[in-house]
Amino acid sequence: MTDFDIKYCGKCDTTKFTDEFNNSVTTKDGKQTCCRSCSKAYNKANKVKIAAKRKEYYADNSASLLKNQKEYYQNNREKRLDYARKTYTKNALVLTHDRAVELLKYEPSTGSLTWISSGKEAGTMAGNGYKIVTVDTNKYMLHRVIWLIQHGEFPENIDHINGDRIDNRLVNLRSVSTQENLKNRKIGSANTSGIMGVQWDKARNAWNVYIGLNKKNTYIGRFNNIFDAAAARKAAEIEHGFHPNHGRI
Numbered sequence: 001m002t003d004f005d006i007k008y009c010g011k012c013d014t015t016k017f018t019d020e021f022n023n024s025v026t027t028k029d030g031k032q033t034c035c036r037s038c039s040k041a042y043n044k045a046n047k048v049k050i051a052a053k054r055k056e057y058y059a060d061n062s063a064s065l066l067k068n069q070k071e072y073y074q075n076n077r078e079k080r081l082d083y084a085r086k087t088y089t090k091n092a093l094v095l096t097h098d099r100a101v102e103l104l105k106y107e108p109s110t111g112s113l114t115w116i117s118s119g120k121e122a123g124t125m126a127g128n129g130y131k132i133v134t135v136d137t138n139k140y141m142l143h144r145v146i147w148l149i150q151h152g153e154f155p156e157n158i159d160h161i162n163g164d165r166i167d168n169r170l171v172n173l174r175s176v177s178t179q180e181n182l183k184n185r186k187i188g189s190a191n192t193s194g195i196m197g198v199q200w201d202k203a204r205n206a207w208n209v210y211i212g213l214n215k216k217n218t219y220i221g222r223f224n225n226i227f228d229a230a231a232a233r234k235a236a237e238i239e240h241g242f243h244p245n246h247g248r249i
């Protein structure tokens with residue numbers, strides 16, 4: 001460190017080393033005008049004011065911020081997927097069957113998972129309608145931990161057979177491949193007929209029937225009568241081995 005690496009803080013009237021100042025993009029020397037401890041004290045004293053300002057900034061710039069965020073996610077899709085994959089693999093390796101049964105107790109008939117130490121119900125609701133549980137600082141889908149407890153290993157994918165994402169009774173859980181899990185999903189809200197894979201074709205005045213196979217929407221046929229369309233869809237489902245619950249509302 002040379003003699004130049006010092007800076008005067010007017011707030012506490014002290015000359016300090018420059019590395020005791022936070023970085024700044026708006027000043028000439030790249031450092032904030034007051035030192036780190038003064039800056040910290042200011043932030044602490046003005047917590048409410050700063051939070052309000054930040055909120056105002058987000059509100060004023062929400063459109064451009066959202067656009068940037070969307071762009072970032074689109075441009076970095078692979079990177080994000082890779083990160084999620086790594087995190088999942090890491091977590092799957094971290095939690096062992098031994099550790100899970102040491103901490104948690106599962107009741108197969110009711111689906112309840114409780115902490116052995118406190119007797120309290122484990123897990124919280126996630127935004128996607130599933131329950132998550134934090135074990136040793138890592139987050140897991142609760143039904144996956146249940147599967148680990150019952151079967152000694154993490155599954156590829158779990159299907160809630162009756163479609164209720166928090167009904168974790170053992171009879172309601174089964175391990176399926178990702179493809180099979182998609183076959184048992186709920187009707188999309190954009191569906192126009194109330195029957196999965198049957199859509200009204202306004203131009204042709206008829207019902208178009210589709211089925212999703214290997215990630216592709218495959219056209220089955222066009223029908224004037226909705227019952228014929230529904231029957232054609234059902235026949236295709238049976239032919240391709242879809243789960244009986246497929247298409248429930």
Ligand SMILES: [Zn+2]
Pocket residue numbers: 009010011012013014034035036037038039
């Ligand atoms: Zn200072």
